[in-house]
Amino acid sequence: MKAGDVVRVALPQSDGQHKPRPAVLVAAFPPFGDWLVVGISGSLGLAVPDLDIVIDRGHPSFDMARLGFPGVIRLGHAYVVPVT
Numbered sequence: 606m607k608a609g610d611v612v613r614v615a616l617p618q619s620d621g622q623h624k625p626r627p628a629v630l631v632a633a634f635p636p637f638g639d640w641l642v643v644g645i646s647g648s649l650g651l652a653v654p655d656l657d658i659v660i661d662r663g664h665p666s667f668d669m670a671r672l673g674f675p676g677v678i679r680l681g682h683a684y685v686v687p688v689t
Contacts, residue, residue, distance in 0.1 A: 606640070606688075608632055611670045614686050616644050628686075629678055638688040645676040652677040 606612065610630045615623040628642040645660075652659050660667050661675035670676070 606630055606633075611645070611672065612642070614642060616642075616682075616684055616686075627672060627676070628684075631683070634685065639685050640688060641683060641685055644679050644682045644684070645670075645672065646679055647674050647676055649675055649677055651679065653679075653681060656680050 608630050611627055612630060613625045614628050616626045616628060618624050627645040629645065631641040631643060633640055649659060649661075651657075657680055658678040659675070660670055660672065660678060667675075
């Protein structure tokens, strides 16, 4: 795994539960192996202008992300997740 990869990780939801969601790996935290990730949402209407990144079919990274749907990289939703 490397920064920029799109992975599925259990991210916290508004109801306190954790749900497997697509996320972008941002940075590793050695020596523990935890990762800083930002979640990806399929709800384009949640995009915060001048903050979030919309990845749609016209975006140069759309195919590389392998999402299969347009998404919003939610930079305001960053989490540290352990690698198991």
